[in-house]
Amino acid sequence: xxxxIILVFVLxxxxxxxxHSIKIDKLIPALVMMAICWALIALGLESxxxxxxxxxxxxxxxxxxxxxEEKTHLMEETLLHHLGKTAExxxxxxxxxxxxxxxxxxxxxxxxxxxxxxxxxxxxxWIFSILAFTLSAIIDNLTATIVLISILQKIxxxxxxxxxxAGLIIIAANAxxxxxxxxxxxxxxxxxxxxxxxxxxxGYLFVxxxxxxxxxSFIASFLPIFKGDLEIEEVVxxxxxxxxxxxxxxxxxxxxxxxxxxxxxxxxPPYVGMMLSLGIVAIFAEVYSSSKFSMTEFDSExxxxxxxxSPVHHSLSKIELxxxxxxxxxxxxxxxxxxxxxxFEFATSLKETMPMLGTEMSYPxxxxxxxxxxxxxxxxxxAVIDNVPLVAASLGxxxxxxxxELWHFVAYSAGTGGSMLIIGSAAGVVAMGMExxxxxWYLRKISWLAxxxxxxxAAAFMFTRTLF
Numbered sequence: 186x187x188x189x190i191i192l193v194f195v196l197x198x199x200x201x202x203x204x205h206s207i208k209i210d211k212l213i214p215a216l217v218m219m220a221i222c223w224a225l226i227a228l229g230l231e232s233x234x235x236x237x238x239x240x241x242x243x244x245x246x247x248x249x250x251x252x253x254e255e256k257t258h259l260m261e262e263t264l265l266h267h268l269g270k271t272a273e274x275x276x277x278x279x280x281x282x283x284x285x286x287x288x289x290x291x292x293x294x295x296x297x298x299x300x301x302x303x304x305x306x307x308x309x310x311w312i313f314s315i316l317a318f319t320l321s322a323i324i325d326n327l328t329a330t331i332v333l334i335s336i337l338q339k340i341x342x343x344x345x346x347x348x349x350x351a352g353l354i355i356i357a358a359n360a361x362x363x364x365x366x367x368x369x370x371x372x373x374x375x376x377x378x379x380x381x382x383x384x385x386x387x388g389y390l391f392v393x394x395x396x397x398x399x400x401x402s403f404i405a406s407f408l409p410i411f412k413g414d415l416e417i418e419e420v421v422x423x424x425x426x427x428x429x430x431x432x433x434x435x436x437x438x439x440x441x442x443x444x445x446x447x448x449x450x451x452x453x454p455p456y457v458g459m460m461l462s463l464g465i466v467a468i469f470a471e472v473y474s475s476s477k478f479s480m481t482e483f484d485s486e487x488x489x490x491x492x493x494x495s496p497v498h499h500s501l502s503k504i505e506l507x508x509x510x511x512x513x514x515x516x517x518x519x520x521x522x523x524x525x526x527x528x529f530e531f532a533t534s535l536k537e538t539m540p541m542l543g544t545e546m547s548y549p550x551x552x553x554x555x556x557x558x559x560x561x562x563x564x565x566x567x568a569v570i571d572n573v574p575l576v577a578a579s580l581g582x583x584x585x586x587x588x589x590e591l592w593h594f595v596a597y598s599a600g601t602g603g604s605m606l607i608i609g610s611a612a613g614v615v616a617m618g619m620e621x622x623x624x625x626w627y628l629r630k631i632s633w634l635a636x637x638x639x640x641x642x643a644a645a646f647m648f649t650r651t652l653f
Contacts, residue, residue: 186229187525193221194518201515202569205608212507215514222521223264230256237526239266244526260524267520273377273456274370274516275509280459281367284437285328286500287470291427293434294332301340304414307406313337313350314402317357318395321612323438326362326369326600330354330612334619341415344620349410351616352631353402356604356638358612360398363600364390366445366455370512370611371576371599377455378580380592383445389593392649397601397642401634429473433466440466470496508611512573519577528582560594561643564602568609572599590650597646604635 197218201211226233236248236259251259288294297320301312313333321329333354341347362369366376366383375381405411427433440462447458474496522528567575576599585591603610607617607627616622 212511219514219518277456288437290496291433314357318361321358321361322365326358327611357398364394385588393642393646397638401638564598567602568605
């Protein structure tokens with residue numbers, strides 16, 4: 186039965202990675218894979234020789250001697266445990282997405298366009314790279330990419346030039362998301378999973394991530410495409426800009442940044458702080474829009490009429506639910522493999538095959554050679570396949586304590602490695618859709634820059650970790 190579950194997972198994983206070839210949204214195989222894996226566990230519960238205790242991060246002793254009722258009860262408890270952990274991430278993401286949509290409702294991101302005052306291509310490159318690096322750390326790399334490419338389309342006429350800018354934005358956005366607990370889904374998973382803390386994450390990864398952004402931008406500055414000046418396209422606004430746009434931009438970004446601070450003060454899960462931030466932003470949004478409504482009165486005609494004018498209702502209607510459902514499916518499917526001890530056994534065999542993996546930092550440049558290579562390969566793998574299941578699997582494989590350097594290197598590699606291919610990150614996929622970027626064009630023109638940035642950042646991490 187274990188072999189059948191692994192086969193289902195592999196086939197589902199393959200369908201996710203081939204999303205663009207088979208023309209099936211990746212959330213579909215993720216949900217099907219999750220449901221079938223847990224169904225097979227329920228049907229073959231009696232035949233499994235072991236069970237993994239996620240709370241103690243070890244195999245449960247005497248599982249084989251449990252009665253059918255005890256095993257069923259344990260499976261239900263385990264399923265509820267993983268659903269709770271997954272829900273923490275999903276509720277957090279829902280809150281963050283809603284705040285971003287509220288900012289967009291007030292046209293808040295148009296304020297960023299005012300930062301571009303120059304016509305020099307190189308200066309514009311650095312402005313967008315730094316904006317992508319900074320914004321992605323606050324509103325996540327996917328949203329930052331959407332915002333900046335939308336602004337780029339209004340500024341740069343020449344599509345050939347714009348594609349290069351978009352490629353550098355992808356690299357910068359992924360780099361910026363790696364050092365912030367709210368900057369990338371995988372980093373958020375590690376943060377909520379209590380594998381990294383905010384202070385250490387920034388301390389370990391800010392410099393490597395900055396170099397991962399800065400080095401490719403610096404090299405690109407010498408490319409012929411970025412020589413000379415750019416003709417700035419004057420755009421006539423289709424609608425009058427809201428007078429609260431700047432206020433809502435800074436309020437929304439400040440509310441998201443407040444979440445890690447709230448967690449450090451109260452020690453409550455991050456989603457609690459995110460819900461508080463969402464509530465505060467929503468209050469100002471409703472006051473500014475002068476809309477009266479009740480979020481609980483969905484059945485009345487009056488509520489439906491107000492929903493058309495309420496920024497909160499409007500923002501909730503624009504949430505990327507397919508992404509939320511994909512994360513639910515993939516995280517719960519990985520949880521199925523973890524519960525059977527499959528990931529634990531794989532990690533154990535990996536450590537036996539590579540004895541230096543997971544050793545202490547007595548000899549930082551020798552003892553970590555193998556583990557560094559493994560995690561670097563994880564970064565390369567995230568460019569080919571989705572980084573979410575890779576990080577989810579690492580959570581089930583390794584038992585290192587919070588803020589162990591292994592987790593920080595996983596955050597860096599999974600977060601920035603995806604830049605090496607256009608399909609390797611959410612930021613790349615959305616840019617591909619917005620600008621119709623060709624896979625092989627990106628491979629020829631941008632991938633080498635992303636690889637250099639990735640390796641330079643990794644080398645910087647191997648140095649900065651010795652400081653902690």
